[in-house]
Amino acid sequence: MKKAKGYGRMVTDVVCPFCGTLCDDLEVVVEDNKIKNVRHACRIGSSKFLAMNELKRPNRPMIRKDGSFEEVDMAAAIEECGRILSRSKRPLLYGWSSTGCEAHFVGIELAEELGGVIDSTSSVCHGPSVIAIQDVGYPSATLGDVKNRADLIIYWGANPMHAHPRHLSRYSVFPRGYFRERGQQDRELIVVDVRKTDTAKLANRFVQVRYGEDFELLSALRLVINGKELEADEVAGVSKEDILELADRMKTCQYGTLFFGMGLTQSYGTHRNIDAGISLVRDLNHHTKFSIVAMRGHYNVTGIGEVLTWQTGYPFAVDFSRGYPRYNPGETTANDVLQREEADAALIIASDPVAHFPKKAVEHLARIPMITIGPHMIPTAQLSEVFIPSSISGIEEASTAYRMDTVPLKLRKVIEPPEGIYSDVEILEMILENVRERRVRQMEREKKAGEGR
Amino acid sequence: MGMILKNGIVFDPMNNVKGEKKDILIENGVIVDKLNERTARVVDVSNKVVMPGGVEIHSHMAGGKVNSGRALRPEDHRGFVMPKTDITRSGSGFSTPTTFMTGYLYSKMGYTTGMTAALPPLMGRHTHEELKDIPMMDKGALTLLGNNWFVMRYLKEGDIEKCAAYVSWLLNAVKGYAVKIVNPGGSEAWGWGKNCRSIDDPVPHFDITPQEIIKGMVEVNERLCLPHSVHLHPNNLGRLGNFETTLQTMKIPNGTKAAGDRQVLQVTHTQFHSYGGDSWKTFESKADAIADVINKSDDIIIDTGFVTLDETTTMTADGPMEFYLSGLTRLKWVNRNIELETSPGITPFVFSKKMPTASIQWAIGLELALLIEDPWKVLLTTDHPNGGPFIRYPRIIAWLMSEKYREKTISEVHKAVNKRSVVPTLDREYDLNEIAVITRAGQAKSLGLDHIKGHLGPGAHADIAVYDIDPANLNPNNYAEIEEKFANTAYTIKDGEIVVKDGEIVKVVDGRTLFVNAKVDPGIEKDVIKDIEYNFKRFYSINLANYPVRKEYLTRPMEIRT
Ligand code: SF4
Numbered sequence A: 001m002k003k004a005k006g007y008g009r010m011v012t013d014v015v016c017p018f019c020g021t022l023c024d025d026l027e028v029v030v031e032d033n034k035i036k037n038v039r040h041a042c043r044i045g046s047s048k049f050l051a052m053n054e055l056k057r058p059n060r061p062m063i064r065k066d067g068s069f070e071e072v073d074m075a076a077a078i079e080e081c082g083r084i085l086s087r088s089k090r091p092l093l094y095g096w097s098s099t100g101c102e103a104h105f106v107g108i109e110l111a112e113e114l115g116g117v118i119d120s121t122s123s124v125c126h127g128p129s130v131i132a133i134q135d136v137g138y139p140s141a142t143l144g145d146v147k148n149r150a151d152l153i154i155y156w157g158a159n160p161m162h163a164h165p166r167h168l169s170r171y172s173v174f175p176r177g178y179f180r181e182r183g184q185q186d187r188e189l190i191v192v193d194v195r196k197t198d199t200a201k202l203a204n205r206f207v208q209v210r211y212g213e214d215f216e217l218l219s220a221l222r223l224v225i226n227g228k229e230l231e232a233d234e235v236a237g238v239s240k241e242d243i244l245e246l247a248d249r250m251k252t253c254q255y256g257t258l259f260f261g262m263g264l265t266q267s268y269g270t271h272r273n274i275d276a277g278i279s280l281v282r283d284l285n286h287h288t289k290f291s292i293v294a295m296r297g298h299y300n301v302t303g304i305g306e307v308l309t310w311q312t313g314y315p316f317a318v319d320f321s322r323g324y325p326r327y328n329p330g331e332t333t334a335n336d337v338l339q340r341e342e343a344d345a346a347l348i349i350a351s352d353p354v355a356h357f358p359k360k361a362v363e364h365l366a367r368i369p370m371i372t373i374g375p376h377m378i379p380t381a382q383l384s385e386v387f388i389p390s391s392i393s394g395i396e397e398a399s400t401a402y403r404m405d406t407v408p409l410k411l412r413k414v415i416e417p418p419e420g421i422y423s424d425v426e427i428l429e430m431i432l433e434n435v436r437e438r439r440v441r442q443m444e445r446e447k448k449a450g451e452g453r
Numbered sequence B: 001m002g003m004i005l006k007n008g009i010v011f012d013p014m015n016n017v018k019g020e021k022k023d024i025l026i027e028n029g030v031i032v033d034k035l036n037e038r039t040a041r042v043v044d045v046s047n048k049v050v051m052p053g054g055v056e057i058h059s060h061m062a063g064g065k066v067n068s069g070r071a072l073r074p075e076d077h078r079g080f081v082m083p084k085t086d087i088t089r090s091g092s093g094f095s096t097p098t099t100f101m102t103g104y105l106y107s108k109m110g111y112t113t114g115m116t117a118a119l120p121p122l123m124g125r126h127t128h129e130e131l132k133d134i135p136m137m138d139k140g141a142l143t144l145l146g147n148n149w150f151v152m153r154y155l156k157e158g159d160i161e162k163c164a165a166y167v168s169w170l171l172n173a174v175k176g177y178a179v180k181i182v183n184p185g186g187s188e189a190w191g192w193g194k195n196c197r198s199i200d201d202p203v204p205h206f207d208i209t210p211q212e213i214i215k216g217m218v219e220v221n222e223r224l225c226l227p228h229s230v231h232l233h234p235n236n237l238g239r240l241g242n243f244e245t246t247l248q249t250m251k252i253p254n255g256t257k258a259a260g261d262r263q264v265l266q267v268t269h270t271q272f273h274s275y276g277g278d279s280w281k282t283f284e285s286k287a288d289a290i291a292d293v294i295n296k297s298d299d300i301i302i303d304t305g306f307v308t309l310d311e312t313t314t315m316t317a318d319g320p321m322e323f324y325l326s327g328l329t330r331l332k333w334v335n336r337n338i339e340l341e342t343s344p345g346i347t348p349f350v351f352s353k354k355m356p357t358a359s360i361q362w363a364i365g366l367e368l369a370l371l372i373e374d375p376w377k378v379l380l381t382t383d384h385p386n387g388g389p390f391i392r393y394p395r396i397i398a399w400l401m402s403e404k405y406r407e408k409t410i411s412e413v414h415k416a417v418n419k420r421s422v423v424p425t426l427d428r429e430y431d432l433n434e435i436a437v438i439t440r441a442g443q444a445k446s447l448g449l450d451h452i453k454g455h456l457g458p459g460a461h462a463d464i465a466v467y468d469i470d471p472a473n474l475n476p477n478n479y480a481e482i483e484e485k486f487a488n489t490a491y492t493i494k495d496g497e498i499v500v501k502d503g504e505i506v507k508v509v510d511g512r513t514l515f516v517n518a519k520v521d522p523g524i525e526k527d528v529i530k531d532i533e534y535n536f537k538r539f540y541s542i543n544l545a546n547y548p549v550r551k552e553y554l555t556r557p558m559e560i561r562t
């Protein structure tokens, strides 16, 4: 910790808890437990820090009584959570992408204790990528490897200039690397997208693919790269000539990286698209070195996938109803559990499904008792039975997060949370303890009833 | 309160106890020679085998690569699950079990200490997060250094001292236990889709050869007086005719003196490096040639890397190998190039009894163990999960102890084993004392942990395995029983507490995390840190301050100083 010039103190090497780029070079100036200044962060990153000062945050837990929220103390809120979850036969614990791994540990234990379903926002963004990886694999690399080696960068269906603003400058296009001493001049940037995005405007070559035809274009490229004749004059709106040139560029680079985003995972074809993208990269490895990296959005969506995997064996959509982990996307995914009206209670943390889920799923969420944990009164919180405000991990709490390329980082605590606000970890631990006590009491009651007979 | 393990038949090779009836006294988690017998708890283990707790020396049980392997293969997890109990967490996975389950499964077999085989420094925090979730065992991490840019640069400049200071700094930063080298130079070459196919094949752009890396790192390791020797996965893993590379590799440390009472080099999963032939049709065992060298050497030991004839998930920091293998099988393939450090890969593999190659690979592992005379030179591993999952150790023990079992398996595998391996001609049968050496004592000695692990003398950690085997009535022909008894202990004792009884977990405990802190000259260290600071900023993608793994990620941290 350095002393900042003039005022306050400066916290260095701060990790930005906003997007999966997880920049770890921020410098934050703090005075009187207020954030005065943030250096190095992009616009959206620094606004997350600076908004802390202005935002009016709820500071007391709330329980719905007769249709409207009433402030209660923490003990009453936890008691209500325990009651809801213990009664539930199939609780859904959903979210997890914008909180630290320490919260994931407790969350998974709680889901296991309850015999519930735990799922992350991956389910609705990069879920198809995970399924594709389970089909064909994932030839990948860390972002520093890309920085040091890559002479060809492709963004496909991704617009980092908006969603991951420092991605290009820290890792891919602009930085100097060990084998790319001149930075951008030593690299070529290709952008494939349905429209000319701000990222595409920076590209050496922009390839406009027709909406919903990514799979066709990827397949055509594979065909050419594998030495077959492309018969069509045009595929997915791209001329044969351009495809041949693109394929040639990919084959002859020294080290290429394909970054793909939601444009590919959410467009028509979903996991088939990613399958084709990964297979393309695999094919390219027979000619040169190529890697693929998913542009993960929320800062720790990668982390929940990692933790779930090492503790349960599966990266998302884990069902504990049989006492051991089970995974079947399409059945155990949050959206499906809701749309089939199976879930009879929900705990939502660090995400806002009411704002993002399909109507049918939201309707079911509105019908069942729901608990929301998070710093802000988001739409999901407004539909809940219980809302417990929590501190902000990575600003008000130290925690662990995994960057989009799975590099793990320790997030720092920069300021103290507001008076009376607990962390996600503490709240989940209290709920877990409450649920366990209820189970013990229940067992004792059953035992007594047995003896009485 | 103390504990007396009464009337067991003790196998404690380090103290030269070979199956004697003997009481073991425990107090405060360690083994003692005197005890207040009146207040001590007595556990009757009459006519049962008592051994030090098992020590795993090479198992891919925790970290980013293992986890990618898990995520890659839901099919590996569906059929093999452990439900939650009142004291244990649930889990899943056959070849890549989840963390909690890994701890329970090892503990049921009587294992109490384990090394995860490959920690990439940049991912160190991940490895430790997983180790933290592996209960029941003390643990540590072999740290990948054979393709590290700093290492290659210092060695290229011939600056052993600076290289040593860097290695010391790094091990301490990522809380590593030992130096691991995987496909030296070849994994860096894989950064360009290339490989190093011989020990003299230069590493692209770094102007150094695998041979120079190995030689330099052996010197560095001994200069730092690290507890373990260099742990080496040589070039050309899995390749036809690779035994020649292995033989050349074993000559490299020639003459270097070990800093402790141990080898100067452990050649790991040697089964994968003992292949002859120049086509898959002529693929054959060269275990005899390798065993011959080991028998004559005082400096080199191996671990086996047995093939257990299962469907598994292969994973190594040998990226080019995994790509090559997935090219042969056309199965799914993961690669993880890690900046400045290494390039692991993953692909599933089925070692089918019907395949000539897999059958011969199975034979090679056994040949190494049966042809190397001194059991202290051959440690039991499967390179979990590469040759097969660690839960197969009891089966391997049965193969080693029972010629009849081997004959049975030979009759089931491809007949190529009769012509292209010598295993059918070997009649050696391991005894319990030798089993104790190759599963715990030898590992503890190799790791430089023999003051606290791998034996039952006073001062040792009270990590103990009791197997329901009566040596007086042991018949090696009853191989199924041997396998069953080694799979489920009568008791596993960790730090003096009973944690497994009759094959069931009865108590869940956290083990220590072992890591080394090696002393170096402060002046040189200062120079090296300056160099690290300068280069880190330019070439890594994170800040130096965010690289070290702090102790909060470790369970019961135990620093080993040199
Ligand atoms: S790019 Fe992402 S992680 Fe980096 S500063 Fe911006 S929001 Fe934060």
Ligand SMILES: [Zn+2]
Pocket (backbone or CB within 6 Å): B058, B060, B117, B269, B316, B383, B386
């Ligand atoms: Zn290994």
